[in-house]
Amino acid sequence: MQFHLNGFRTGDPSIAENVPGADDRPSAVDVLIVGCGPAGLTLAAQLSMFADITVRIAERKPGPLEVGQADGIACRSMEMFQAFGFAEKVMKEGYSVNEVTFWRPSRSGHGISRADRIRDVEDDLSEMPHIILSQARVHDFYLEVMRKGPRHLVPEYNRELISVARSDETDYPVIAKLRCLDQGDEEEVIRARYLVGCDGARSRVRAEMGHVLKGQTARQLWGVMDILPRTDFPDIRLKCAIQSEEAGSILIIPREGGYMVRLYIELDALAEGERAADRGVTPELLISKAQQIMQPFRIEAAETAWWSAYEIGQRLCDAFDDVSESERGKRGPRIFIAGDACHTHSPKAGQGMNVSMADGFNLGWKLAAVLRGQARPALLDTYSQERRATARELIDFDRDMARLFSAKPKDTAEAEMFQKYFQKHGRYTAGVETCYAPSLITAAPHHQDLARGYAVGQRFHSAPVVRLADAKPMQLAHAFTADGRWRIVLFAPEGDDGTGGGPVATVCSVLSDPDGLLIRHTPPERDIDSVIDVRAVFPQHHRDMKFTSLPALLRPEKGRLRLTDYEKVYCAQHRGQDIFDLRGIDRNRGALVLVRPDHHVAGVFPLNALADLEAFLGRLLTPV
Numbered sequence: 001m002q003f004h005l006n007g008f009r010t011g012d013p014s015i016a017e018n019v020p021g022a023d024d025r026p027s028a029v030d031v032l033i034v035g036c037g038p039a040g041l042t043l044a045a046q047l048s049m050f051a052d053i054t055v056r057i058a059e060r061k062p063g064p065l066e067v068g069q070a071d072g073i074a075c076r077s078m079e080m081f082q083a084f085g086f087a088e089k090v091m092k093e094g095y096s097v098n099e100v101t102f103w104r105p106s107r108s109g110h111g112i113s114r115a116d117r118i119r120d121v122e123d124d125l126s127e128m129p130h131i132i133l134s135q136a137r138v139h140d141f142y143l144e145v146m147r148k149g150p151r152h153l154v155p156e157y158n159r160e161l162i163s164v165a166r167s168d169e170t171d172y173p174v175i176a177k178l179r180c181l182d183q184g185d186e187e188e189v190i191r192a193r194y195l196v197g198c199d200g201a202r203s204r205v206r207a208e209m210g211h212v213l214k215g216q217t218a219r220q221l222w223g224v225m226d227i228l229p230r231t232d233f234p235d236i237r238l239k240c241a242i243q244s245e246e247a248g249s250i251l252i253i254p255r256e257g258g259y260m261v262r263l264y265i266e267l268d269a270l271a272e273g274e275r276a277a278d279r280g281v282t283p284e285l286l287i288s289k290a291q292q293i294m295q296p297f298r299i300e301a302a303e304t305a306w307w308s309a310y311e312i313g314q315r316l317c318d319a320f321d322d323v324s325e326s327e328r329g330k331r332g333p334r335i336f337i338a339g340d341a342c343h344t345h346s347p348k349a350g351q352g353m354n355v356s357m358a359d360g361f362n363l364g365w366k367l368a369a370v371l372r373g374q375a376r377p378a379l380l381d382t383y384s385q386e387r388r389a390t391a392r393e394l395i396d397f398d399r400d401m402a403r404l405f406s407a408k409p410k411d412t413a414e415a416e417m418f419q420k421y422f423q424k425h426g427r428y429t430a431g432v433e434t435c436y437a438p439s440l441i442t443a444a445p446h447h448q449d450l451a452r453g454y455a456v457g458q459r460f461h462s463a464p465v466v467r468l469a470d471a472k473p474m475q476l477a478h479a480f481t482a483d484g485r486w487r488i489v490l491f492a493p494e495g496d497d498g499t500g501g502g503p504v505a506t507v508c509s510v511l512s513d514p515d516g517l518l519i520r521h522t523p524p525e526r527d528i529d530s531v532i533d534v535r536a537v538f539p540q541h542h543r544d545m546k547f548t549s550l551p552a553l554l555r556p557e558k559g560r561l562r563l564t565d566y567e568k569v570y571c572a573q574h575r576g577q578d579i580f581d582l583r584g585i586d587r588n589r590g591a592l593v594l595v596r597p598d599h600h601v602a603g604v605f606p607l608n609a610l611a612d613l614e615a616f617l618g619r620l621l622t623p624v
Helices: 038-047 075-084 087-093 135-148 204-209 283-293 352-371 377-406 412-424 503-511 517-521 610-618
Strands: 028-034 055-058 095-097 099-105 112-119 130-132 159-166 174-180 186-197 214-231 239-243 249-254 261-269 299-316 335-337 464-467 472-475 486-491 532-538 569-572 591-595 601-605
Touching: 028 038, 028 174, 028 352, 038 055, 038 135, 038 352, 075 087, 075 130, 075 135, 075 352, 087 135, 099 412, 112 412, 159 186, 159 204, 186 204, 186 352, 204 335, 214 283, 214 377, 239 412, 249 283, 249 377, 261 283, 283 299, 299 377, 352 377, 377 412, 486 503, 503 517, 503 532, 503 610, 517 532, 517 610, 591 610, 601 610
Parallel strands: 028 055, 028 186, 099 239, 186 335, 486 532, 532 569
Antiparallel strands: 095 130, 099 112, 159 174, 174 186, 214 261, 214 299, 239 249, 249 261, 464 472, 464 569, 486 591, 591 601
């Protein structure tokens, strides 16, 4: 974390200096967010980073979430939390999933027995673990990020959306009417440049847009409960998938704190037209069912912290914004939906909260770039394009996962199918397999051979490096915060130490030329790295490098006091963790990796192909 750039300040450095009017609630805003779920809070946290963007966030509930429905945090979400600055807090409180056990009908015919035990996450999938932590605590961390931003953003609770309309007005074309439930149902009208509905599966925003969730339920009823158990089941502190012969299945998820566990318990299928509420499910019924499935082991609830019943269903909207396909390119989107408002699925794959947060992260930087005049409005069309394709993949995966888990295997081969599917798709459940197709913001992978470990369209996979200026071992991607900036990462070829005339120095010279990419897209009053942040990684040992011999672009003077930034340059570690080997970087030619503000790889380019890089970014970014 860097601070004191514009002068010394005492106190918590993560609290931004507030802007005038930060605590105001204007009737006209840049972005109105409806809903304080994981998608809404991720979006709000991203937008709260920018002092020049006005945001209001409204929630129908009377206060913050206290008991979380979701609890699984994928590796990719943890990487995102690192960018927001609270991954360490989540790891400190959460349960780290290290191994998974699979229990199936015993060959002796008496109850269940352990069939296998495997690692939850494969080696080098991510530097971050798979964590279990209450959704309510995740919300708390996002709320803290928002409060510490320059506008001290806080949600407005007891606000029910009544209607949304889009006008022809240029500045604030979206008109939202809200009911103030804590003020005698008084109504308020808010005008916005953009509105985002993160208001759940029964989304009012979606209904006002005329969209519907399409799909069907599997008519399979499940119960879920968080309990403090008394049990002799040996794997109660491991993630477990249990399939009994006749009684059904259970997924056990240990919770944070060392004692509590979550049980997903399969119940009898619903009849045609029957709903979960018709069954009269109780905590006692759920525990009784769990006892049947887990025979010969004993389990009882010393205390039940939370429980619910639900039916499995997978549904998806045709679009995640208010522009029809026939209008696409003719007018820009102004109203968006995210999270459960546009896709729903079962909890079995553990992706609901994770995919919703990824929706918010994807949209947040795009709204910020357009609102701040850094990118063309066409950028906003890519949100629905990218996130709907991802949601479609999730629903297909979720359907197969739920079906296999609920299957009553006839023999050992069938019983092993769920485990094989789980192992095969481990990268998907970790959240790292999302790959965006070529588009305005994702280049075709013509030069993928230069950096095979940085697949174009996938997230930038971190690796260990040593920061040159202070010899600090660190993860490279941890230098990328959720600040809306593009990143250019220069991987130097063998023999290049950054001195004049070498490949890296030449790239830096061209980029920072008065007619170059950086100057063309950076406001003259802003720091040179405020829109595009250039960093470099060298293959040499850090003790063989000389910081003062590097190009000025890699040691820029910044801020009001013109202080040198010492955190742009890294070297490979030489203890079996060489980033060039780990990520398949061509040592002879080097590579230029362009990283989007949501930390997905936008493109891989040769170091001498800056014309291609400039043409790619020129279609998207606006010149100053």
